[in-house]
Amino acid sequence: MTKVILEIDTQLYRLLKVSAETNHLSLEEECCRRLAGGQRRSRYLQALIAELRAEDEQRRANCR
Template identity: 80%
Template structure:
């Protein structure tokens, strides 16, 4: 199996705000990103990229655990 590693650059302050908001809402970082993307009128390229990376990491984790 080929391992794919994605690297993205995101604003550190945005990441901290997302992480804090996720904790306050008792959500994972991925769930918080989805929540914000669903509620947003315009799409955030930062959130979409972070969500894609989180999903890829989760998929890789599941593949490695099988």
């Protein structure tokens, strides 16, 4: 298994998390919403989405 380590700006992460909770979305859905909304493409958001998807796949694999 490959281990991925991301350096995340904690302030931006908190703002994304609060926004996701406010919009009743998961963190991944909030990131995708922002990316799809015509906002500037962010490498940070794209990396965060990839990490969230990998974690979700790992959780699903462990539950089987």
